[in-house]
Amino acid sequence: MDFGLIHDSLPFLLQGAWVTLRITALSLAFGILLGTLVALARMSPVRWLSRLTLGYIELLRGTPLLVQIFLIFFGIPQLTQRQINEFVAGVIAFSINSSAYVAEILRAGIQSIPKGQREASLALGLSPTQTLRYIILPQAFIRVIPPLVNEGIALLKNSSLLSAIAVVELTRAGQLISARTFKPFEMYLAVSVIYLAMTLILSWIARQLEARWQVR
């Protein structure tokens, strides 16, 4: 074991971890925004809209994420004749992919709110949009925090796939050093520990949020 190597490469690995965190945060944020719209469209009484979103969700859940990344990274430039930054390509791929999962999580959350809530809100004179905005969604979001955190952790780990399009995130940072030093064991061990630290912190934050909001 070459602990000196781990020590020396730590700054570079942490730089990679920062990229991983940024990709995860951005993709989760866009994924939740987009996913909310998709969830609403999925539950829409307009039949073609609901069918269309079902197709969207199935397409994204039924194809490998790596393939989606390659489709966007190599495909968009081929179609548009323009370069697309690999970080941006990664965030686009992950946001779209994540929106499908988030949509299903949210749909489950929204449907778990008892019908009486909606009926009461309408009876009190709130419009259907207001009901959704002020009554249903806030409650649904709190219920879906645990599965959303799971989605965030999955995103964080899956971001290692972006190494294939040369984004120097945490996994790629480790690969680059191990390709130079021929010491994969030390590098991937260090990389694993950093991933674990990030996911543990993420679940800890989630538990804090849950505890805080559950009380109210």
Place this chain on the structure above:
Amino acid sequence: MRKWFTVMVLVGILGASSTLAQSCLASAKTNGLTVGTSPDYPPFESLDKDNKIIGFDVDLINAIAAELGFKVNIVGQSFDGLIPALLSKKIDVIAAGLTITEERKKSVDFTRPYISGPNVIITRKETSGISKLEDLAGKKVAVQIGSAQEKIASGVKGAEVKSYNLYTDAALAVNTRQADALIVHRFVGRAFLKQYPDLKIVAELNQVDTGLALRKDCGDLRQAIDAAIEKLEKSGKMDELAAKWFK
């Protein structure tokens, strides 16, 4: 009593392991030679229509093995994992168009070089203003992870190095405008040009030697392979292979 027992067990283990530890040459003769390569590097190695690994290196290693009476088992894997696989004894030889570098020599032994040639810079035909290494400053330069060319690209001040898992992906990145230039061995570059007619060679760089890599403790095997390569060079077989693949 117990102490003696431990000592005897230890002696037994040491004795057994020393008889097990055959020389690399003897092991290759009895068990065959496991050769690692990364088939994304035509014409050194690539996959044919039936996903069989073909190329100069494959023919070379087969000719060497025929010369020495070995059986050969060629395994394809990721390029950056080749040297770790060699060091952890998963493979016995690397035949992957590997450039002989001082840095790699610290970890592995190379055979005598079997081919020499320059690296080249490749861009799209529409790209202008790149005619030497320094022109890559501020450009995205595509290479393979762990390659000697990655090292060259990293040495260019201001160049943004993009390391891909496969060399074919690096070429694709330039072709699809995801990168501005590719640094690659000339022979491989020519093979890519056939595939991507919109690319062109804009500069020739340093001359490099290519060799097979072995573990440092396999000196006897390396000497045998060196002798076989020399024989192939003298008999004209090497020129024949080069003409077949590098023309």
